[in-house]
Structures are given as structure tokens and as C-alpha cells.
Amino acid sequence: MPTSRAQEQAFKELKLNDKYFMSLLLPMAEAEGDFDVYLMENGVMPVLLQGLDALSRHVDKLATGGEGSGSSRQKFNPLTWLAQYLLRNHPLHTSDHRDSMYQHLQELAAVERGRRNLLRRMPEFESAWMLFTEGHGLSTAQIEQVLQQLDTTWNLEGEFVRCLPSNFVARIPCVDPEKVTFNEFWTFFEETVSTQDLLRVSAFDEAAIRRQQAEQEALEALERQRQREANLAEEQRQQRLLQAKFETVCADAYLNPELSQIMIKGAVLAYPMDLKGEHIILILQLLRAWGHSLVDDEGNHVEQDEWDERTKELWIEWRKAHGPQTSYPGVVDADSLKALMDKESFQAHHHIGEVDAET
Incomplete structure (x- = not known):
């Protein structure tokens, strides 16, 4: 709604300036909660003063037979009139010649808040x-x-x-x-x-945000460190279990008569020999400990006690990666079986001992 010249002139005569601002401030000892500053920085006091001035002029007009005069007019309620004025002229919903004044009073209020904050x-x-x-x-x-x-x-x-x-x-x-x-x-x-x-108080607000961010980052760093330690502990536990399993299978392999024949008397194991038994299970368990195992179409580990084409391919896979290289990679002989049961090579492959060294 456009503002009339009379309204602009009345606004200027109110003198809502620095002196007006300072006159409304309470002594700091009495300004608990800083409500006086709050009323100024949100435009409440200046709008209220304008409303009271406008109400006074409106009442004068009514008294002289101006606006709203006549026998049919409703009974005038000054509180209702003032409330309507405040709603229509709220600084958040208006934009006119008063904007610069509101901004100036907000700036003065920010300065005053800063002063009180320091002195308190x-x-x-x-x-x-x-x-x-x-x-x-x-x-x-x-x-x-x-x-x-x-x-x-x-x-x-x-x-x-x-x-x-x-x-x-x-x-x-x-x-x-x-x-x-x-x-x-x-x-x-x-x-x-x-x-x-x-x-200003904003400097302390920003400092509080920085402190919260630093504390949050410190907590996150601590949580990451705890997670790393937990992961390391779990890795060490898994390595100990893996090594214990490997050593147990190796002990069983040394006692197995078929495998002893290979390691001591030079026997060999090769497909398509029709072989089944515990010694095949032990070889497959050792291969699995190295990370090579038979799996089905769904990725599940397969246990078997037969030396067949799949078993041979698994053995060749391990031998190419870790075992001695010969012209017959599909054959289980003394050298390859000893390499399969070599503790130091097994530990090096799984980095067992390196995790403990890191701690």
C-alpha cells in the first residue's frame, strides 16, 4: 500500500534515530534477558511508536467529525485499531521508506548486544x-x-x-x-x-560453532582410531585362527600314511588316478587355508574326498601361484607337498606377523 506524504512527514517527525534508541535502553543491571534490545532489533518498539502516533492522529480526526463519523458507524476500539496497524506494518511484511531506519536500529541493537556480552x-x-x-x-x-x-x-x-x-x-x-x-x-x-x-555476539556464536565442529571432528577421529584398532584386533584373531588351523592340518598330514609315502618314498598323486580318502581331504584343507577352495555355483565351499578334474585344476592354480614350477603342475609330488606345508611361506602369503609388528 503506497505511503502518503502526510505519513512520511509524520514518520520523520518521530525522530527514530540513535538518540531515540539509546533513550529506550535499560541499565545493563536491569536488562535481564535483553528484552529492550530484542524489541529494537525486531522493530517492535519503532512500529509501536508509529502505531501510537497514527492512532493519536486518527482519534483526533474522529473527534472533529472526520473519518468514520456518522450515526451508523461501529463503536471505535483503539486496541483493535492499533493491533491491525501493527499487523499491516510489521517490518517483515513491509518494504518502504522505513527500511533503512529498521536496518539502522538493528545495527545499533547488534552493537549493544556485543557490548553487554563483553561486560557480562x-x-x-x-x-x-x-x-x-x-x-x-x-x-x-x-x-x-x-x-x-x-x-x-x-x-x-x-x-x-x-x-x-x-x-x-x-x-x-x-x-x-x-x-x-x-x-x-x-x-x-x-x-x-x-x-x-x-x-559482536556473532563472533562468539561463530567461535562456538568452530568449537563444536572441532569436538565433532575429534570424536570422529577417535571413533576411526577405535575402529582401526578393532579391525586390527579382529585381523590378528583371524590370523591366529588361520595359522592354528594350518598347523593342525599339517600335523595330521605328517601322520597320514598316503601323504608320508609322497614326502618320504617319492610317491606321486596325479589325475586320472582313481583316488579317494582322507589324504585328499587334507590336501584340499591345506589349499583352502592358502585361499584356494572348491566352490559351487552359489559360491559355497565344497568338501570332497576325491581327486578329480576339478581338484587337479585347483592344485594347478595353487602351484602356479605358490608352488615349485615343474613340467607336471598337475602332479602332487614331494617338493610341491612340502611347499604346501611350509609354515614360513604360508605366513608370508597371509602377512601373518606383520599385523602384530604394526602394533
């Missing part, structure tokens, strides 16, 4: 101060350390120290520059904060 941290200043003194006052260098300590504690990454005026510490009025008391420091600091825009 007096106990933190005093606690940091006491870390560097035994009650005899601090030197200029020590005060700078106090300020740096606070900056670090607040996670402001130097922003607090940088926002202070040039030569701030050196300008503190005091009896002895080498023994500045906390009261002398705070009086000067309070005066400085009250007259300047040093540090």
Missing part, C-alpha cells in the same frame, strides 16, 4: 587476571597475556585481541604501569566498550 564476562576476565598475579597488579606485558588467554579460551582465533584499540593496554590510567590493578583495568575497559563497537 567480567568474572572470566577476573579469573584470567588472577592466573598471572598474586594480588600485586600486572605489568603491560602480563595484561596482554591475559587478553590473549581470553581470546584462546573463547576460541576467537585472535579476533578479540585485534578488535581492541591501538595501544589499548598502554593507555590504561593507573598509579603504577608495572602494577596495574584489575579495577584500574576494568574501569578503562568498561569505558572503552561502552563507547565503541568492539566485538
Whole structure:
């Protein structure tokens, strides 16, 4: 809805400026919750003042027989009229000549919040101060350390120290520059904060977000480390089980008469010999320990005790990868069987021992 010249002139006469803003602020000791600042930064007070001014002018018109006069008019309710005005002129739903004023008051409110935030941290200043003194006052260098300590504690990454005026510490009025008391420091600091825009609350909000992110990253890093340790422990456990299984099968193989014939007396095992028995099972168990096993179409391990074409192909596969190379890779002889049961080669293939070394 366009604004009339009369409305613009009335708005200018309200003088919603810095002086108006400061006149509505409460003493900090009485401003619990900073509701006075809240009302200004959200435009409530300036809109209310405009509404009251407009209501006053409207009532004057009614009294002189202006708008809405006549016997048929409804009974005038000033509260309803004012509520309707506030709804129609809410800063979030209007855009006119008042926008710059609202923005300016929001900026003033942000400055005031920043001032109050700093001054309410007096106990933190005093606690940091006491870390560097035994009650005899601090030197200029020590005060700078106090300020740096606070900056670090607040996670402001130097922003607090940088926002202070040039030569701030050196300008503190005091009896002895080498023994500045906390009261002398705070009086000067309070005066400085009250007259300047040093540090907004947003800086502390951003610092809190950085701290939360750092804490979250630290937790995630700790969880990753725990997961790595758990994975390592599980890998070590699996390696121990694998080695124990391998050693058990090797022990059984040394006691098996058919395999003893191969290792000691030079016998061989080759397809298409019609062979079945425990010695075939032991060879297949050893191959499986090395990572070579018979599987069905669904990927499940197959147990059998017969030396056939599939068994031969599995043996050739292992021998090409790990066993001695000969002209007859499909034959199980003494050299290849001893290689199959060689503990050091088996450990090297599965990196057994290397995981323990990493820890």
C-alpha cells in the first residue's frame, strides 16, 4: 500500500534515530534477558511508536467529525485499531521508506548486544587476571597475556585481541604501569566498550560453532582410531585362527600314511588316478587355508574326498601361484607337498606377523 506524504512527514517527525534508541535502553543491571534490545532489533518498539502516533492522529480526526463519523458507524476500539496497524506494518511484511531506519536500529541493537556480552564476562576476565598475579597488579606485558588467554579460551582465533584499540593496554590510567590493578583495568575497559563497537555476539556464536565442529571432528577421529584398532584386533584373531588351523592340518598330514609315502618314498598323486580318502581331504584343507577352495555355483565351499578334474585344476592354480614350477603342475609330488606345508611361506602369503609388528 503506497505511503502518503502526510505519513512520511509524520514518520520523520518521530525522530527514530540513535538518540531515540539509546533513550529506550535499560541499565545493563536491569536488562535481564535483553528484552529492550530484542524489541529494537525486531522493530517492535519503532512500529509501536508509529502505531501510537497514527492512532493519536486518527482519534483526533474522529473527534472533529472526520473519518468514520456518522450515526451508523461501529463503536471505535483503539486496541483493535492499533493491533491491525501493527499487523499491516510489521517490518517483515513491509518494504518502504522505513527500511533503512529498521536496518539502522538493528545495527545499533547488534552493537549493544556485543557490548553487554563483553561486560557480562567480567568474572572470566577476573579469573584470567588472577592466573598471572598474586594480588600485586600486572605489568603491560602480563595484561596482554591475559587478553590473549581470553581470546584462546573463547576460541576467537585472535579476533578479540585485534578488535581492541591501538595501544589499548598502554593507555590504561593507573598509579603504577608495572602494577596495574584489575579495577584500574576494568574501569578503562568498561569505558572503552561502552563507547565503541568492539566485538559482536556473532563472533562468539561463530567461535562456538568452530568449537563444536572441532569436538565433532575429534570424536570422529577417535571413533576411526577405535575402529582401526578393532579391525586390527579382529585381523590378528583371524590370523591366529588361520595359522592354528594350518598347523593342525599339517600335523595330521605328517601322520597320514598316503601323504608320508609322497614326502618320504617319492610317491606321486596325479589325475586320472582313481583316488579317494582322507589324504585328499587334507590336501584340499591345506589349499583352502592358502585361499584356494572348491566352490559351487552359489559360491559355497565344497568338501570332497576325491581327486578329480576339478581338484587337479585347483592344485594347478595353487602351484602356479605358490608352488615349485615343474613340467607336471598337475602332479602332487614331494617338493610341491612340502611347499604346501611350509609354515614360513604360508605366513608370508597371509602377512601373518606383520599385523602384530604394526602394533
